[in-house]
Amino acid sequence: MRSRLLLPAVLAATLLATACGGGSGGAGNGDKTAAPAASGQAAATGSLTVWADDARAKPLQEIAAAFTRDKGVKVKVVQKGLGEIRDDFVSQAPTGQGPDVVVGPHDWLGKLVHNGVLAPLELGDRAAAFSPVALEAMRYEGRTYGLPYAVDSIALLRNTELAPQAPASFEELLATGRRLVDEGKAKLPVAVPVDPKSGSPYHLYPLQTSFGCRVFGTKPDGAWDPAGLELDSPGCLRFAPWLRGLGKDGVISTSLTADIATDAFLKGRTPFLLAGPWDAATFKAAHVPFAVDPVPGADTAPARPFVGVQGFFVGAKSANPILAQDFVLNYLSTPQAQRALYDTGGRVPAATAVLDQVENDPVVAGFARAAQAGVPTPNLPAMDGVWADWGLTQLAIVQGRGDPTELTTAMAGRIRAKIAAG
Amino acid sequence: MTQTLPTQPPHTPPRRHPASSGERRPAPARHRGLGGLATRIVLLAIVDALAVYGLLALAADRSWWMFGALLVGTVAVNAVYAGKRHVPAKYLAPGIALLLVYQVYVVLYTGVAAFTNYGDGHNSDKPDAVAAILAHSETRVPDSPVRPASVVARGDRVGLLVTQPDRSVRLGWAGHPLEPVEQPVYDAGGRAVAAPGWLALTYSQIAGRQKEISELRVPVTDDPNSGSLRTADGISAAAYRSTLVYDHDADTITDRAGGVVYRPTSDGVFAAPDGTRLSPGWKVFVGLDNFERILTDQDIRGPFLGVLVWTFVFAGVSVALPFGIGLVLATVLNGKRLGGHRIYRSLIVLPYAFPAFLAALVWQGMLNTDYGYVNVSLLDGAHVPWLTDPWLARLSVLAVNVWISFPYMFLICTGALQAIPAEVTEAARIDGAGRRQVLRHIKIPLLLTAVTPMLIAAFAFNFNNFNVIYMLTGGGPKDPDAPIEVGSTDLLISLVYKLAFGGSNRQYGMACAVSILIFVVVAAISVIGLRRSRAFEEQT
Numbered sequence: 001m002r003s004r005l006l007l008p009a010v011l012a013a014t015l016l017a018t019a020c021g022g023g024s025g026g027a028g029n030g031d032k033t034a035a036p037a038a039s040g041q042a043a044a045t046g047s048l049t050v051w052a053d054d055a056r057a058k059p060l061q062e063i064a065a066a067f068t069r070d071k072g073v074k075v076k077v078v079q080k081g082l083g084e085i086r087d088d089f090v091s092q093a094p095t096g097q098g099p100d101v102v103v104g105p106h107d108w109l110g111k112l113v114h115n116g117v118l119a120p121l122e123l124g125d126r127a128a129a130f131s132p133v134a135l136e137a138m139r140y141e142g143r144t145y146g147l148p149y150a151v152d153s154i155a156l157l158r159n160t161e162l163a164p165q166a167p168a169s170f171e172e173l174l175a176t177g178r179r180l181v182d183e184g185k186a187k188l189p190v191a192v193p194v195d196p197k198s199g200s201p202y203h204l205y206p207l208q209t210s211f212g213c214r215v216f217g218t219k220p221d222g223a224w225d226p227a228g229l230e231l232d233s234p235g236c237l238r239f240a241p242w243l244r245g246l247g248k249d250g251v252i253s254t255s256l257t258a259d260i261a262t263d264a265f266l267k268g269r270t271p272f273l274l275a276g277p278w279d280a281a282t283f284k285a286a287h288v289p290f291a292v293d294p295v296p297g298a299d300t301a302p303a304r305p306f307v308g309v310q311g312f313f314v315g316a317k318s319a320n321p322i323l324a325q326d327f328v329l330n331y332l333s334t335p336q337a338q339r340a341l342y343d344t345g346g347r348v349p350a351a352t353a354v355l356d357q358v359e360n361d362p363v364v365a366g367f368a369r370a371a372q373a374g375v376p377t378p379n380l381p382a383m384d385g386v387w388a389d390w391g392l393t394q395l396a397i398v399q400g401r402g403d404p405t406e407l408t409t410a411m412a413g414r415i416r417a418k419i420a421a422g
Numbered sequence: 423m424t425q426t427l428p429t430q431p432p433h434t435p436p437r438r439h440p441a442s443s444g445e446r447r448p449a450p451a452r453h454r455g456l457g458g459l460a461t462r463i464v465l466l467a468i469v470d471a472l473a474v475y476g477l478l479a480l481a482a483d484r485s486w487w488m489f490g491a492l493l494v495g496t497v498a499v500n501a502v503y504a505g506k507r508h509v510p511a512k513y514l515a516p517g518i519a520l521l522l523v524y525q526v527y528v529v530l531y532t533g534v535a536a537f538t539n540y541g542d543g544h545n546s547d548k549p550d551a552v553a554a555i556l557a558h559s560e561t562r563v564p565d566s567p568v569r570p571a572s573v574v575a576r577g578d579r580v581g582l583l584v585t586q587p588d589r590s591v592r593l594g595w596a597g598h599p600l601e602p603v604e605q606p607v608y609d610a611g612g613r614a615v616a617a618p619g620w621l622a623l624t625y626s627q628i629a630g631r632q633k634e635i636s637e638l639r640v641p642v643t644d645d646p647n648s649g650s651l652r653t654a655d656g657i658s659a660a661a662y663r664s665t666l667v668y669d670h671d672a673d674t675i676t677d678r679a680g681g682v683v684y685r686p687t688s689d690g691v692f693a694a695p696d697g698t699r700l701s702p703g704w705k706v707f708v709g710l711d712n713f714e715r716i717l718t719d720q721d722i723r724g725p726f727l728g729v730l731v732w733t734f735v736f737a738g739v740s741v742a743l744p745f746g747i748g749l750v751l752a753t754v755l756n757g758k759r760l761g762g763h764r765i766y767r768s769l770i771v772l773p774y775a776f777p778a779f780l781a782a783l784v785w786q787g788m789l790n791t792d793y794g795y796v797n798v799s800l801l802d803g804a805h806v807p808w809l810t811d812p813w814l815a816r817l818s819v820l821a822v823n824v825w826i827s828f829p830y831m832f833l834i835c836t837g838a839l840q841a842i843p844a845e846v847t848e849a850a851r852i853d854g855a856g857r858r859q860v861l862r863h864i865k866i867p868l869l870l871t872a873v874t875p876m877l878i879a880a881f882a883f884n885f886n887n888f889n890v891i892y893m894l895t896g897g898g899p900k901d902p903d904a905p906i907e908v909g910s911t912d913l914l915i916s917l918v919y920k921l922a923f924g925g926s927n928r929q930y931g932m933a934c935a936v937s938i939l940i941f942v943v944v945a946a947i948s949v950i951g952l953r954r955s956r957a958f959e960e961q962t
């Protein structure tokens with residue numbers, strides 16, 4: 001008897017799942033036709049789906065609630081893993097089941113535009129409210145696709161008890177660090193996080209650019225040029241042996257993972273850490289006395305870290321294009337919304353007005369200065385293929401597996417071939 | 423890897439049937455009560471109601487394939503459960519439904535995708551691609567302002583009402599350039615919201631006509647070079663000019679600036695005669711192209727053989743060694759002579775309780791050259807490159823995988839040993855067999871019969887053991903001179919991952935094609951293995 005009851009129940013559940021899966025698109029269609037053409041009734045006016053990762057979902061929920069109150073539009077904030085949002089968006093948007101708005105870093109842009117899933121955004125006068133580097137990051141092939149709200153970059157975190165003075169150059173930094181190690185006050189002169197599997201192009205980029213070694217050249221309008229890979233430029237060929245020198249001396253080690261590096265700084269075992277803003281809260285909570293400065297250069301050119309810009313994007317196949325644009329352009333762009341995002345997320349604001357309000361926080365101010373010196377991470381779709389070769393070659397150079405110059409030249413050749421193959 | 427263990431307890435006495443004399447077994451319930459019938463009707467009704475809802479939703483969405491599938495499914499469910507017949511089907515139907523949804527559909531999808539160029543830049547259909555190309559080519563007229571605008575309607579027609587900086591107001595609609603409006607109605611903010619004959623749309627009305635409004639283009643003047651006004655958010659408008667025009671009948675895209683004509687190609691993009699391509703493209707069937715590339719591409723063929731050999735070694739050792747360890751432990755702990763064997767058993771099963779990928783990550787940290795527990799604490803500060811030397815990395819990957827999988831083998835062997843009836847071993851003893859002989863000639867052959875299918879399954883699983891490789895070494899260490907990113911510990915499956923997703927584009931079609939080839943390899947091995955072991959043959 002029991003099993004006879006159970007079977008239809010299981011089936012009902014299965015069918016329910018199927019019905020729900022197919023139903024949401026239909027519901028969207030229903031909304032469209034349900035709005036009466038002539039009556040002035042402001043009933044439910046549609047709904048928006050926003051994809052955000054866990055760090056962003058909560059502050060968004062509050063702003064979304066305000067939008068719902070004012071405009072009667074339901075906003076569903078779906079929390080997803082940051083790693084899944086981009087690829088899921090690319091594969092789901094064509095089916096019409098994708099989100100109306102997504103939150104993510106600007107370096108997704110190339111891939112998203114290349115797949116035709118993003119709608120251009122016209123910021124208009126609102127653009128004046130944001131820092132130039134944030135706006136530059138949100139442009140792809142001459143069009144703007146995202147509304148920025150936060151900027152991240154690598155900076156130099158310094159334990160002020162061990163090193164009261166900010167070093168003017170990387171050489172000075174190393175001298176201080178080595179002295180502290182000799183005196184027994186620290187274990188590592190500096191902690192540069194390296195992933196043993198994929199290297200550390202991101203953390204090493206400020207040092208590399210101080211040798212005049214950029215990843216790509218730029219077009220006249222300042223955008224990255226995918227045809228102009230510069231990873232084997234003369235500057236890069238000077239950087240490679242220098243990097244090998246650091247590896248030989250044990251200053252940079254391929255086994256110093258981000259976890260170990262962070263832990264070393266947390267416990268005062270190193271005076272300097274190259275890091276983004278992600279762990280600043282941990283250090284604060286642990287009462288580590290630290291200051292944040294831009295990464296000093298190791299050679300004559302300016303040290304320019306990569307800047308990641310977090311922003312909001314509107315889907316090209318959104319069933320609610322006007323509502324989505326209204327939400328992003330007229331709600332999320334306001335100083336209040338940008339401030340709310342800062343208050344819960346704590347990231348360096350991309351809106352200059354909000355940055356002015358919070359500049360008395362030395363950590364935010366420090367990361368903001370570091371980002372101002374930086375360049376947006378290339379948002380070219382080709383970057384996916386660049387990171388892997390770039391990082392693996394860095395690992396080989398640091399470990400001394402081959403001649404640094406030859407490794408660098410070979411890497412550039414491989415990456416060019418990959419980009420050409422598409 | 424969720425095989426069930428044989429659960430028959432070892433010393434159950436044969437069940438005695440109650441003597442038929444005097445005792446009366448209750449007759450099977452031939453006709454169920456009214457309650458059962460009612461429950462069945464209610465449940466079927468609920469299922470049907472949900473199905474009808476799903477059908478309506480799918481029809482509104484024009485998903486006719488899904489509509490058909492759901493319709494057939496619903497009819498089948500009703501046919502099976504409504505009547506008293508089809509009793510076996512009543513039990514099989516849920517399983518079959520799940521099989522169709524989770525297995526057959528996925529397999530078919532993979533099979534179809536392998537013959538397409540589905541991937542980055544080709545992720546949707548042609549109309550989507552055309553729309554995206556045109557949207558991307560639409561640029562704002564230089565130095566044109568963003569003006570406050572209202573969406574207004576007259577009957578079915580929507581128009582844009584634009585307030586100029588000097589408070590003068592202009593109105594236009596599709597194909598009808600802006601012209602001045604007399605006596606407009608302003609809102610409190612000084613923005614015109616209505617004009618004679620034209621009604622302002624409320625926010626919910628705008629929401630109801632979003633597609634129409636976002637597609638609305640109002641020419642600024644008669645001169646096409648001055649661009650067209652469009653609104654993105656319903657409250658402001660700006661002038662845009664499009665450089666590209668799509669000709670629906672000729673199926674071409676023309677660049678107005680240079681007169682270049684882009685035509686669709688067989689691989690799903692619009693391309694100019696000089697080879698310039700417009701992005702994005704769309705999904706098309708490319709026949710056997712993906713398979714051809716795998717079999718002829720030098721970058722793939724070069725490392726393929728080495729990876730194939732290593733994959734067999736990895737999968738073989740990952741089955742043989744844990745099985746050996748598991749068998750020995752199970753035999754030792756199966757006897758009751760060892761004190762506290764229950765505690766040992768629980769401890770041995772512990773690694774199995776860890777999620778495999780978590781275990782791999784923990785091991786990655788422990789095997790770190792300079793800071794890992796193994797080198798620092800166990801080897802007193804040695805710097806053994808466990809994961810960065812090619813041969814040590816292979817050894818480490820195997821060692822960790824053995825650690826992860828031996829508890830499973832131990833469980834299986836314990837279960838199989840306990841399932842061997844005590845009478846058999848007793849009989850062997852009486853016939854004069856020693857402990858070792860019993861093990862070798864009685865227990866192990868019986869045990870092997872029981873576990874061989876599981877060993878084959880374990881082999882197939884390890885053949886594609888992506889997690890352990892990816893988490894521990896990422897396939898590396900990689901030879902920096904190799905043409906493609908293939909490392910010493912890469913299995914076929916992680917090679918596929920890198921081929922399909924490691925370049926600048928994600929190539930799903932290609933990934934599907936390689937998975938099909940891997941399936942062929944694994945299936946062949948399994949079939950040969952099962953044939954030889956005769957594991958699935960009925961025992962007579």
